[in-house]
Amino acid sequence: MGSIPQLSIVKGQHRDLKSQRLSKIFEVNLTSWSTNTAMIYNCPRTSKQNQITYEDLNAKSNRIARAIIRESAQRFLKPNQDNDSIIAVCMEPTDKLVMILLSIWKSGAAYLPLEPSFPTNRIHHILNESKPLMVICDDIVDTTIFQKTHTLRISDLLHKASTMDDNNLSDCKLLPFSNKDLAIVLYTSGSTGIPKGVRIPHAVILNRLTWQWEQFPYMAEESIGVFKTALTFVDSVSEIWGPLLYGMSILVIPKVITKDPERLVEYLEKYKIRRLVLVPTLLRSLLLYLGMNKNQQLLYDLKYWICSGEPLSITLAKSFYEYFQEGHHTLFNFYGSTEVMGDVTYFICENRNQLANFDRIPIGIPINNTIIYLLDQDYRPVKNGEIGEIFVAGYNLAAGYVNGRDEHRFIENPLAVDSKYSKLYRTGDFGSLNNGYLMYEGRTDSQIKIRGHRVDLSEIEKNLLRLEYIEKAVVLCYHAGEIDQAILAFVKLDDDSKPRTGLHIESALKDALPTYMIPQVIIIDKVPLLVNGKVDRQALLKSYENANNNEDSEIIIDYDYSDVPESLQIIAEDLFETVGSVIGRSTRTTLSVKSNFYELGGNSLNSIYTVTKLREKGYFIGISEFIGAKNLGEILKKISKGNVIEMEEDDVGSTLNLKAYPLRHEDREIVIEIITESFYEKADLEQWLKPDILPSDYYDILTAVWGPLVEKGLSFIVKNGDTNETIAAALNFDARDEPAVEVNNKMVIIFDFLEYLEGPIRDNYLPKGLNKILHSFMMGTDQKLSAQENIVCMHFMESEVLKLAKSKKFAGIFTTNTSPLTQQLGGDVYGYKTLLDYQVNKYVHSDGWRPFAKAPDSQRAIVHWKAISDEGRI
CATH class of the missing domain: 3.30.300.30 (ANL, C-terminal domain)
Structure with a gap:
């Protein structure tokens, strides 16, 4: 007999759940932590810090709730067509915003966030469809955009509430005649071209939070959570109410901080934040920033990194563990949508070894009281391993859309045995089930x-x-x-x-x-x-x-230098061309000193990348300075005020008082340490071989060639003349007199690859005989050097290699660069000729393996040659 095929139905843990309004849970818990700090908010304009205790938050929210109820009664405001009492909120994130949200719940209403930056037409549609009782807005908001909907500015509402009773409200005092189960309405993009509102009950939020508290409990040392996500985005719900219903403080982070990775990291460090919810795009931004400041070990106290909202790539997950410590930091991948309270499945990634089992990051397993079905077009479960559309049943389902729209998304469950799973939400996503984990397979629509x-x-x-x-x-x-x-x-x-x-x-x-x-x-x-x-x-x-900017064509961008002072012309060219190369695809206008980076097509992610590229060219500007600059002219002024590393040969090394000394036997330990740190941590090829290569592999190889390196007299160390500390090393050989080394580890792949590139060129095109080709083998700098100091050191070593080659009468210098920095310096600054530009993911090793197959197409290895004499000209 054949085995019964396993069907793609996955069920989360069952947990009993007593449905309660979340404001009531807040009030019941109050006795346990009434004097604890509930909220912390630092005003970005005044730098004043506001703190409020749970007791004060509860009392003030009670007063505001009573003011809302009175206002509604006096103006005869009624529930909408769904029998929902909704109050729209158009406010920037502050401590007052959270207080208003709690007040709305205490009044018996649900809150509906409106982003102050929303287009007027979008706001009109949302208000006309959802018909809220009123809008509560910041004082600076132009209230005419709300048309006929009753509107209260926050200052007016607080004034009306100031004389109200601050005791908890009984159920009979709440807003009458409406559905008290509804907590939030969130509007999302719609396939009909019209945004639609998702109705989220209190019980749905409670199921999501109860699972979170059980599965990922707050740590003993964790006292502050972060509210930084836009209120219109569903992840804000767990950010705010997860900590506040658990007795913790929440740190309310203003938008201006959230958009600036440098300042955001400062906040997270200052308040010792232990967990963070973020989209993968923001994670990539933070990792880029952290990588620029690796020596400081920033955010090492932040143990839980929770990604949701977008697919998490395996490359990004690997990058995470290149910076953070396995076993101490955990990366999570959550999957869901607004209609299922943000998250219905989860995957825990604790180390790089886990990633080796997948070609994509799984979306994982269902949360409590949830069933995931993968169904075909006839609503039948597909077999294990096959692709089906993802349907969700259970306690995390929203109560449909405002005004009963798109009923086909919420359907009766023909497979239900238990009544609590009687409804299905059709996600529009495809998925598969492999080895017990759900995998995301794309969308069914646009x-x-x-x-x-x-x-x-x-x-x-x-x-x-x-x-x-x-x-x-x-x-x-x-x-x-x-x-x-x-x-x-x-x-x-x-x-x-x-x-x-x-x-x-x-x-x-x-x-x-x-x-x-x-x-x-x-x-x-x-x-x-x-x-x-x-x-x-x-x-x-x-x-x-x-x-635009692909491998086979140049970016065509107009640069206007007419307003650039002559003394800053070279710096401006570097700045404009760097910006153009990073956002070239988005740039549709001329770059000038008046251009704003973000209006050109920039964003927070590529702003960090731009700053990194500028640092590679020798220009230092802080992330906050770059983000805060109103135009490229302002950036130009900042990077020209003593922050530029001059590239003239006479000045090379002057900043650090650098001195070069021939390599000696007693330099072995420090040089091996510098080279190992430079290549193991930062090298572009080695990253694809980890964890199969180890720091000790470099020690073994360099120890084997150390004698010849010293004896040939072609290598040197670099010291800081002020401290006498060795901070860099350059290792060189005569290309036709290199020692044979037996490599017994995975580093053999690197050496085979380099020989594959260099061998044919060296043997067929370069001058024959000894003392003709100086092979610049390895250069490394101390990891404690800043980005500026690193550039200075690289310039100095290149100058010394050139002097060495000339004094020894070599015909030229031969090297292969795999780092974008050394590639750029070699071609644009030092005048090397490109003999081969190779896409590394195409390399096939002698055993048929493609060791760098996961490298992006943009990763190159460039074989360079610099002729010194007429004999070296090819």
Whole structure:
């Protein structure tokens, strides 16, 4: 008999759950921690810190709740068509915002967040559909955008509440005639082109939080949580109420801090934050920043890193464990959507070895009181390993959409045995089940995630087609989640319309779409079609790539240096070209001193990348300074005020008082340490071989060649003349007199690869005989050096190698560079000629293995040659 096929149905742990309004739980728990600090908020404008205890928060929220109830009664405000009493909130994140949210719950209403930056049309739609009782807004908000909806400024509401009773309200005193189970309404992007509101009850939030408290309990040393996510995003719910219903403090982080990785890290360090919820895009930004400051071991107290909102790539997970310590720091991958309270499955990643078992990060297993079904188009479970659409049943399901929209997303569960699983939510995602873990397999429709926000590309498309001069529009996402991510709108104009630019159309969309949904508009003459008549989407993406920054074409950007002082011209060229190279695909206008980085197409992720590239060129500017600059002219002034590392040969080494000394036997330990740290921690090839290579492998190899290195007299160390400390080393050989070394570890892959690149060139194109080719074998600098000092040291060593080669009468210098920094310095600064530019992921080892297969196409190995004499010219 054959075995019964396993079906793709996965059930989370069952836990009894007593449904309660969360404001009641807050009040019941109050006796245990009434004097504890509930909230901490530092005003970015005044630097004043506000703290409020649980007791004070409860009392003030009771007064505000009574003021809300009285205002509603006096104005005869009624529930909406769903019998929901909703109060819209349009406020920036502060301590007052959280107080208002708790007050709304205490009044018996649900809160509906409105982002102050939302386009007016979007706000009008949300208010017209959800029909809230009122809007509570910051004092500075223009209340005319709320039209006829009753509006209260926060100062007016607090004044009305000041004379109210501060005791807890009994149920009979709450807002009458409405559904008291509803807690929050969150609006998301809709496939019909119209945003839709998700109705989330108290019980759904409680199930999600109870699972969190049980599965990932707060640590003994964990006293402060972080509220930093936009209120319109579902992850804000667990950020706020997870700690506040558990007796902890929450640190309310203003938007201006959240957008600045440098200041955000300062906050997280200062308050010893132990867990952080973030989208993978922000994780990538933070890792880039942390990598620039690795010696400081920043955020090593932050143990739980919880990713959600976007797919988490395996490359990013590996990068996480290149910085953080395995066993001490844990990376989580949560999966879900607003309709299922943000998270319904989870995967725990504790070390790099786990990642070796997957080609993608799993979305994991279901949370408590949840069942995940993978179904075919006839709603039948697929077999284990097959791909099916993800359906969710259980306590985490929302109560549908406002006004009963899209009923087909919430359906009866034909497979239910237990009544609590009687409803199914159709996610629109595909998944598979492998070895007990759920794997994400993509979307069934046009939805993507941008910085955690769900964006339906069809909504953007429909808004474009509402512009009368657009005949056809195709909206696609390029490299979602990557540094060069972009939403692209390929637009064909009506033949009778007057000429328009992409920027003009983008500006027109700002009245209908939030900023994160505005696409880069590309005007096209015709829409490419497949043989079946459908739009050739790949052809459009390819045309975009070819027209911009791919391997085979240059970025075409206009640079305007007319307002740059002559003394800053060289620095300006480096700055503008760096910015252009990083955001070249997004740049649709001339770069000048008046250009704003973010208006050009920059974002927080590629701003860090830009700062890194500038540091590699020798220019130092802080992340906060870069982000805060109003235009490139301001950045130019900052990096020109004594922060530039001069590249003239006469000045090389002057900053650090560097001195070179021939390599000696007694230098062995310090040189091996410097080389090992430089290559094991930072080398571009070795990262793909970890954990199969070890620091001790470098020790073994360098020890084997140490004698010849010293005896040949072609290598040297670099010391800081002020401290006499060895801070760098350059190891060189005569390319035709290198010692034979038997390599008995995985480092043999590196040596085989380099020989594969260099051997044919050395043997067939370079001068023959001894004392002709100086092979610059390895250069390393002390990891304690700053980015500036590292550049100075690299310049100094290159100058010394050149002097050495000339004094020994070599024909030229031969080297292979795998680091973008040394590649750039070699080609652009030191005048090396490129003999071979090789894409490393194409390399096939002699045993048929592709050791660097996971490297991106952009990772290159460049074989360089610098001729010194006429004999060396090739």
